[in-house]
Amino acid sequence: MFGFLLRRAGLVVPTFLGITLLVFSLIHMIPGNAVEALSGEHGMDPARYSRLVHEFGLDQPLYVQYFDYLGKLLKGDLGFSIVTHEPVVREFLTLFPATLELSFCAMLLALIIGLPAGILAALKRNTFLDYSVMGVSLTGYSMPIFWWALLLILLFSVTLGWTPVSGRIDILFDLPPVTGFMLVDSLLSGELGAFRSALSHLILPTIALGTIPLAVIARMTRSAMLEVLREDYVRTARAKGLSRLRVIAIHALRNALIPVVTVIGLQVGTLLAGAILTETIFSWPGIGKWLVEAIHRRDYPVVQGGILLSASIIILVNLSVDVLYGVINPRIRRSS
Amino acid sequence: MSLLDIEKLHVEFGSVEAPFTAVDDLDLNIEAGEIIGIVGESGSGKSVTALALMGLIDFPGRVSAGRMAFAGRDLLGLTERERHAMLGRDIAMIFQDPMTSLNPCFTVAYQLMETLRVHQGGSKRQLREQALTLLKQVDIPDPEHRLDAYPHQLSGGMSQRVMVAMAIACNPRLLIADEPTTALDVTVQAQMLELLLQLQRERGMALMLITHDLSIIAQTAQRVVVMYAGQVVETGSVPRIFKTPRHPYTQALLAALPEYNIGQSRLKTLPGVVPGQYDRPGGCLLNPRCSYATDRCREIRPALSVEEDALVRCHFPLDAAGRLTHCIPEGSATA
Structure with a gap:
């Protein structure tokens, strides 16, 4: 198992280097001048310009610049935002819990509904239930997030007035950020109203962001389950006299989960991409909205840092999915 | 009274309008402790017969029978709970392909102990002890280590031995072996048959041996049922059928x-x-x-x-x- 872990972790290094290379070259690939992009100043006098060229190390050969960049990365230095002059890492760390909270809830929603829906659809295949689950999930999967989010806002916030339109919590509540997770912080504050407010702010973005993963998980679970239910070992389990529930929940599901876990890992990338749209629409102060604003403001250090950090998170999630894959699939774990 | 008594078993698949009859009017009885061979080519309805009597034919398959009784109990009228209690305890079955018949996600010990736990219960240690004894009874080399092995770490013959161990765990009165040697190497086939016969003798259980290979029947069974396209075409004692x-x-x-x-x-x-x-x-x-x-x-x-x-x-x-x-x-x- 340890060797397996090490092999998987070893694969992360080249992927990470690839991303640094991409992010590094970003500043040279964007139209316009690298010095102006990095400093955010335009039409500066030649003396200042040449000083900045030297300061940014742009007068060095490219490979030296790249290794300088890597060296700074290893020290956790991702540069400063042009707009706020805050370190990129610090901005990221303050905003990331919001995105994490939203993504976590969206994934939870996708799992809580998607897994049982997929299992039921497989067990009742070719019935009304199966067709409904598959039809609804295909619709959900095909719906663009921004449109779906607007529909949700129109119905639940504007027409029915059940949920707030945007933000993470009512402005009346001023909570000290302890964990950065609004649900937790509001609970810690001891104010039930704050918790309720945080929860009601979370509902619509969670649905908007969770819909696509939900649809994918439901469909994948269904097809994996259908395949597994035909397997000989399921027949063996039934011939042993096990109850129907035990055959499905232990013998079939355990095997069906193997491909589903892979898909769940891939959906984390979709979540982060979807967070950009969802956070923008719901004014959710997370890294998605942060990145979009940075692009609008041409805040290149933030764009670079944001991309690198988001990509690193996706790599790490996929690594943990690989490891989890080994845990639930003994054939992977033991093979060399 | 026969141990197993089947009259006019009928199994259909497909639509009601155009059904496909997989088993047609089959009569079969098995006495306690008897070895009966069921022989026929692929598609002659041998396995379907066995699955029908286990109650493992799913919708859209339809099973009907004039009478289907095991030790005097009507198999068709069983509740789901009664059937689960009977399967694996009174009637057990092993299948053709041992490599795919064991669940790849669970260890040998888990799968063996599961059968024991469901039908008789007991502490984890007791069950593991019993599982070890079972592995010894089916002549698995190095049984202590095999307990914690996953199915993909076992050879075909070894997997089939685990399947046999699982089947005999609760001392069934009838063991159905559906092509138990077909997927095995020729050298292992004889050992597997020998093992089944030895266990059958020791435990006095009835053995229903399904195969397409008449030579296996000749070595083992007392009676043989020849099936073709879902029907019994001939049945009688083994010496008689082989001679005339x-x-x-x-x-x-x-x-x-x-x-x-x-x-x-x-x-x-x-x-x-x-x-x-x-x-x-x-x-x-x-x-x-x-x-x-x-x-x-x-x-x-x-x-x-x-x-x-x-x-x-x-x-x-x-x-x-x-x-x-x-x-x-x-x-x-x-x-």
């Missing part, structure tokens, strides 16, 4: 055995395949493949009739010397 097959199909199966072809450069074969859903002939189901078929065979489906000491489904059963008796088919009279 009455049904042309049985004769053809025997003629195809290598033992009967010594000195020949080619094995005798029965041309064609078992008819499927869409090519079931009228009359006798075997008639397109039967070298003795007459117009009567093509028109009227024969019933199972008593021929001295056997039941045979043929209009023109063969005599003791393997020749036609009742009638010389027209056309072949001059040949």
